[in-house]
Amino acid sequence: MSSRVGGATGDTAAGSERLRAVVRRLGAAGDVVQGVALRRLMGLPEGVQRRLVGRPVVRDGLTLATEIQLLFALQRLMGEDGLDAEDHASDEARRDLVRQARLASGNPPIGGSHDLVVDGAAGPLDARLYIPRALLRASEVPGGLTPLSGTADPLLIWYHGGGMLRGDLDSHDAVCRVLAEEAGCRVLSVAYRLAPEHPFPAGADDAFAAYRWVLRNAAGIGADPERVALGGDSAGAYLAAVASLEAVAAGMAPAYQLLVYPVTDWGALAADRESRSRKLFDAGFLLTRDFMNAAEAAYLGSADPDDPRLNLHRAELAGLPPTYVCTAGFDPLRDEGERFVEELRAAGVEVTHQRFAPLIHAFVHLMGGRESRGALSAIATALRRGLVG
Incomplete structure (x- = not known):
């Protein structure tokens, strides 16, 4: 379930480089490996995630979960568009939703x-x-x-x-x-x-x-x-x-x-x-x-x-x-x-x-x-x- 978040993740330089290294390793992996890696990253201790994504995202007095910040940062680096697909009801968009749900959810x-x-x-x-x-x-x-x-x-x-x-x-x-x-x-x-x-x-x-x-x-x-x-x-x-x-x-x-x-x-x-x-x-x-x-x-x-x-x-x-x-x-x-x-x-x-x-x-x-x-x-x-x- 992906999205582009622009500058909302508050990346630090060191955290961004670590995430880029992860994305480079995942780029050639299949969906099963990518899904396992994504779920493990989202399950990292909150302190580790925070070091990867930088300062918190706060809006309307609420703080975005660090795991969500991390998800957005990873997907932005991977160039995924998610719900921003040009043709929202195309067969490709519908297949992509299923793929992303499986990556995020597992079995x-x-x-x-x-x-x-x-x-x-x-x-x-x-x-x-x-x-x-x-x-x-x-x-x-x-x-x-x-x-x-x-x-x-x-x-x-x-x-x-x-x-x-x-x-x-x-x-x-x-x-x-x-x-x-x-x-x-x-x-x-x-x-x-x-x-x-x-x-x-x-x-x-x-x-x-x-x-x-x-x-x-x-x-x-x-x-x-x-x-x-x-x-x-x-x-x-x-x-x-x-x-x-x-x-x-x-x-x-x-x-x-x-x-x-x-x-x-x-x-x-x-x-x-x-x-x-x-x-x-x-x-x-x-x-x-x-x-x-x-x-x-x-x-x-x-x-x-x-x-x-x-x-x-x-x-x-x-x-x-x-x-x-x-x-x-x-x-x-x-x-x-x-x-x-x-x-x-x-x-x-x-x-x-x-x-x-x-x-x-x-x-x-x-x-x-x-x-x-x-x-x-x-x-x-x-x-x-x-x-x-």
Whole structure:
């Protein structure tokens, strides 16, 4: 998950030279070696990282995590553009997101997973079911595991992030593995239709259709239809919220929501209603104004930006299930997510909110860093408490 940060890293001459030496060694290495090295560097003691990157980055009274500074410095030296790619929805850009996510996340252990197909609003959608080791039993094959038969386990339906332009089952595979294992529940990741090929309301319609499919087919995937949560990160968190709103209106409310740095207003740029954090962090911290503009234009299409399914601040929130929302301090989406928290509370919704002040958008992928990995564990803990009990 890369970004250009200009002069934000505060490099010292000695630290920069050490980082250049690392980059030279990594330049000829394959993705596996690069990924291992990246995660190890992000896990170095904070004092060592600070000597490599120089003075802290402080903005809006917050100090950027040193591991994030180090990540940005490395990627800048490697000449990676990340979300600043010229064609945000090209096949190459979509493949690159998966590659970068794998480099940053690695391959966390999971009890078991398998691919399947669920119903979308206009046809079948690819999906992947994750089962943690706690919900498996020893199989007849020595050392093998198999799902417990006849179970009705809690299930999280996960919608991946990517600005409605990118992302798929593979880009968020590691995140789903960690959530399943640490929360002790099944996770079903759903690959909804993307813009610009499929603008609003395609993705939102798919999210609700997938939820309806789960309720109809819960027994077949070992899920308890009374303990289904909807969740996601960024654009995926937006989809989870929209699906929850539709579910409540249809009298089939989910048990829980898990919203990770959600997008809550798809017309913010077009309607000139940007939050303060969108202006403060619009460049240099991964999620840029350029990418947000492209994502908004592609997903909005000709839709009314005041539609409550695009601007969640105009939606009727009463009746939504208990909800967890987390935001990141250095994220353009921070303020709208925290505004949404207050609106949920005002509507009588039970809400838990955590701000991970030193972190950036997309931190869930950064498995090597102590701050980032700890935040993902905190999200899994919230899911366990809210859904599993």
